[in-house]
């Protein structure tokens with residue numbers, strides 16, 4: 144489905160009925176990365192997955208992208224869907240956007256799930272690497288980005304043996320336009336440090352980390368979780384950065400147990 148939000152067509156899926164759960168994908172993927180979670184949740188929850196601007200079936204305008212703009216797109220889509228409050232799940236860049244959305248629209252949050260993400264801003268080296276990656280995208284296209292990203296997104300074992308995941312990720316990444324990939328890189332490069340926000344988060348929060356995540360090491364993610372009042376931290380075994388895709392059984396078990404405790408009011 145598509146909706147006209149902030150002057151672009153934003154693609155999304157809206158499946159099931161029940162308390163709304165909204166999923167924000169990682170860089171440089173799209174909403175199909177959440178297929179295992181949609182399958183596990185949509186018999187009990189209203190599950191909304193979004194192709195952020197610049198990704199998948201959404202428009203990818205050639206212009207400046209910011210985390211604030213991504214957050215405004217999400218809040219605009221929720222208004223369009225008549226959702227006043229939701230549980231949000233964001234992985235990596237999806238988490239960066241949720242920090243921004245929490246800062247600008249805290250009233251939208253019923254609960255929060257952060258996976259394989261970090262609150263800190265980019266270091267000078269990381270910022271320089273964004274610039275280099277943007278040049279690769281511009282010169283050699285999305286397929287070159289897919290080859291660069293696979294070893295960051297998957298655990299070493301999955302990168303070697305899971306041809307299904309590698310093929311799926313190549314298809315997702317090469318389906319994105321260069322304008323969107325470069326836009327993401329600029330938005331992430333200039334993101335502010337969200338660490339001061341952590342102690343102000345007052346909704347139930349679950350933090351997940353793939354045990355073999357090379358992009359956001361689990362020790363760092365756990366350190367972030369400790370700064371969020373009352374947050375629960377769970378390590379996902381046998382999973383790299385895309386912990387929801389590599390070990391959906393463990394990811395979904397942690398997510399469902401958290402959602403159930405939130406609905407019961409004991410989280």
Ligand code: MLT
Nearest residue numbers: 169170234235236237358
């Ligand atoms: C992601 O998975 O969204 C990226 O690893 C985020 C980043 O590059 O900082």
